[in-house]
Amino acid sequence: MGDDSSDETPLSPGDAFAALGHEIRVGILEALADATRVERPLAFSELRGRVGTVDSAKFNYHLGELVGHFVARTDDGYDLRPAGERVAEAVLSGAVTDDPVMDRVPIDATCPYCGAGVEMAYRDERTAAFCPECRGAYAMSAGRVEKDAPDEYGFLGYLDLPPAGIQNRTPTEVFETALRWHLSGQLLASTGTCSRCSAPMEEWLTLCDDHEGGDGACPECDNRYAAQHSARCTNCVYSRRTTFGVYLLDSVELQSFLTAHGVDLVSPDYDQFASVVMNYGEEIHDADPFEASFTFTADGDAITLTVDDDFDVVDVAEQTVD
Incomplete structure (x- = not known):
């Protein structure tokens, strides 16, 4: 017997937030998130122990409120469903609990x-x-x-x-x-x-x-x-x-140009990245329908992308800059 949560009725947004409205339920999601994928699913007793000293009946009630939408129940125990993972990520990232300055x-x-x-x-x-x-x-x-x-x-x-x-x-x-x-x-x-x-x-x-x-x-x-x-x-x-400059980063031509000049789009150096992507040439050819050219320069080379009213690149030109 596998995950029995597929038969559950989807929650409304209000019911979904209400289901999270208790510290024990949030603690359950955090405990499951802290467990490695190898460790999960967690048996009832193991999960309860990780959450803390909670009365068994009370713990079972709060766990039941999460099963179906946020938590999956299987023969082997309990695991996070995708919605539960998203909530746990938000909590652990500090997005809903911290406000550092x-x-x-x-x-x-x-x-x-x-x-x-x-x-x-x-x-x-x-x-x-x-x-x-x-x-x-x-x-x-x-x-x-x-x-x-x-x-x-x-x-x-x-x-x-x-x-x-x-x-x-x-x-x-x-x-x-x-x-x-x-x-x-x-x-x-x-x-x-x-x-x-x-x-x-x-x-x-x-x-x-x-x-x-x-x-x-x-x-x-x-x-x-x-x-x-x-x-x-x-x-x-x-x-x-x-x-x-940032919007056009999905252009294969611009990506190739940046890569050829040592700009890493996965882990960029700010100075190198900004000198090309934030400091570029702009020429507006027409406002309606929109058409414009954007020129990016690196190490004496330049590439110009012309964009139409649908924001598609319709022309690419490369040149050497003196």
Whole structure:
């Protein structure tokens, strides 16, 4: 006899949250998550022992409330179902229990636009990076995104990172980890897939009609680049807006160009990555229908990707830069 949870009626969102509304139930999920896959499934007595000294009848009641949606019951004991794994991951990542704050501090990274040292802060499960010397990528008032950053600082952007990501890491290591974590989600989102729930993403363009970027951010839109790509999940709350330098990372041509010039997209060095992907050339050919070219440069070589109104790459050109 195998998993008997397949006959259970799916829970409504309200019932699902209600099923988690007790510390013993959360403790059961944590205990199962702490057990290795070799150890699982856990027998009733073993699972109860790992959770702690709980009255057997009470423990059985709370375990029963989880079986079917979050926990699977088999002949050999109890194991996590996918929904239970997701809840356990959220708890263990600190996303629902911790709210750490790291005050602004210099890190071992340089601004891709002016070469100044970058400063970083962490709060609300994301890093915020600033340039003390130029207006960065987004010349919004730094006071709007980080309370302790001087107004004259330029903003270089946010990088998502769960609270567990800052454990036992220096500020520079936190920033490097955030870049890897954030980039994995951005790459998936660029393919039209939500990195949180896997549902399709809907996408749209934000374009500054009177853009005056030059060597800094536009006074009209507060962005260095006129074109910004936005997307939101059709199912959950995930949304994001990014430059086309990041959006186009799912392009095989750009990936090949970056790899040929030593840019690692799995574990990137921030300075090397940002100098190519964040500091690029932009030429808007037409607003409606949208058509634009984006030029990326590395070690004297350049690649230009032309994008149409569907955000598809319709032309690729490589050249040597003097």
